[in-house]
Amino acid sequence: MTAPFDRRHTDDLMAFLAQSPSPYHAVANAAARLADAGFTRLAETDAWDGGPGGRYVVRGGALIAWYVPEGAGPATPFRVVGAHTDSPNLRLKPTPETGRHGWKQLAVELYGGPLLNSWLDRDLGVSGRLALRGGGTALVHVDRPLLRVPQLAIHLDRSVNDGLTLNRQEHTMPVWGLGAPREHELLDFLAEEAGLGSAGEIAGWDLMAHSVEPPAYLGKDRELLAAPRLDNLLSVHAATAALADTARRGGTPHHIPVVAAFDHEENGSESDTGAGGPLLRVALERDVYARGGTAEDRARAVAGSFCLSSDTGHAVHPNYGERHDPDHRPVAGGGPLLKVNVNQRYATDGVGRAVFTAACEQADVPWQPFVSRNDIPCGTTIGPITSARHGIATVDVGAPILSMHSARELCAAVDPYLLANAMAAFLRPAE
Structure with a gap:
């Protein structure tokens, strides 16, 4: 039996998935949620205001959103949650x-x-x-x-x-x-x-x-969620909810929370709306300059920044247990994954582990380590790309699912809620 949780988050995820059949719809729906939370849309062709408050920009199937708290200076570091909007x-x-x-x-x-x-x-x-x-x-x-x-x-x-x-x-x-x-x-x-x-x-x-089959709860106790595009709209929805929650709480002047939802992760991220493109770099840079900062302030802000790259990962499969590392078998309902690959298919290192586990402890969220078998190479994420492109320390995480890249995927109904809570703690760390 799954531990009690606020099912309203998963209910809202199901509505989000049903309304977001394409990256363009996903971005429009995430933007609508942020607008409801008081965020203002900016045009890339306009001058940007650097005052306190929430803002976002949309380009095609990508969205960058951030919240400037009261008291944030031009060199205030960023806390970025990255995800992707596209699915196979x-x-x-x-x-x-x-x-x-x-x-x-x-x-x-x-x-x-x-x-x-x-x-x-x-x-x-x-x-x-x-x-x-x-x-x-x-x-x-x-x-x-x-x-x-x-x-x-x-x-x-x-x-x-x-x-x-x-x-x-x-x-x-x-x-x-x-x-x-x-x-x-x-x-x-x-x-x-x-x-x-x-x-x-x-x-x-x-x-x-x-x-066209809608998302649905499965099981006697509705412990499971079957839905399309869990990879990776589950993360986009969780990040949007976490950022909206951070804005409602007023944030902390020590960090500027950011959500970066990119397109084209599934085919390499090399596009003007992908993680390999300039969109995040330009948005962060323009925000620093809008708050009166200089290139020196931008360099200081980036040096103190951190990114949580969130993408779904593999729960241990009950029919194919041998395909998983024998000592790392993350289970559905066990909380978010901490993804590790020493060959930098994931960007996690020991420092990243410390940052993420601190957020989980703050949110009272369990977490699980994930590493692939040595003879079954893992996939990759926007994490290593973001880290290399921007020089921002990055950790890779995500919710465990089955049937990844299927037209219809499966997860525990509680895991989206747990991931969103961990993200909220990451974006607004304890002082």
Whole structure:
């Protein structure tokens, strides 16, 4: 039985996940939560105000938000929680309408490293961003069964249960109708869904498929949460909640709390909205200068700063226990992971461990060490990138989940709440 916790946080996470089928929706929903907490949106093309209060900037599928407490000086260090907004999925190609043998299909490109079998025979919607002629964008979210990637019947592949092999070009195109493909049919449909006058208003798009099955509690006691995009919107939601909580409490003049939610982590972070780009560096720099600081103040602020890179990690799998390190078997419901890899796939070191465990102790949150088997290399995160790009000491953490990179992932219902509490303590450390 899971220990008692405030289920309202997980309920709100479920709503956030359902409303955020794309990075652009995730950023819009995080921004709305911050606006409700009194934060002000800044335009990158405007001059920035350096006075006390909460602010945020949005660029595509990325968001940087921070809160300047009363009494903070230009050399006040930052406490950054970093996460990413993107998830592996199927994304539409530039000419999407295609089809064969009497079926209308959509041509897709595989984004990141999806578990392809999890996208088969699943009802899918379409979501993303439309770029409009004359400037501006519109979000579109078709959250009803629209697409399906049909699996081949076992009668036509008797060996399928001995190992499924999918050709990434030939076997991943979803069907969405009958008959011959028609040029611009999808854009005509999406223009109507987005409330536009015609498809002629659309000059470009960033569109993707998503599972329309809503997040749900599982189990007799509702101890589990099944949902899409836990990797890594669970962390984005927790960080947003922690920053809003810090702002409500007034923060501490010794640190400026920051949330950095980046796009494109799943394919290397090298973009203008990824962790490898300049967005965080420029935002922190401009905030120092807006508060009357100099390059010297910026260098001092960064030298005293710390980053908590949060991304979901692997809970021990009950059916594949041998795939985990025998002495490091983090369990669902056991609190956030402290991720370690001496080859810098994770940025954690002994100092980072001390900072994170102090936050967990302050918040009365349990934590668990995670390290991979030597013969099964781990993935990586924005942590090492952030540390190297900005010279900010960084520790890698995250909530333990199962089915990572599936169209639908699984975690303990309590773990998002525990992670958010640890983040709040990190952003507002005890004096």
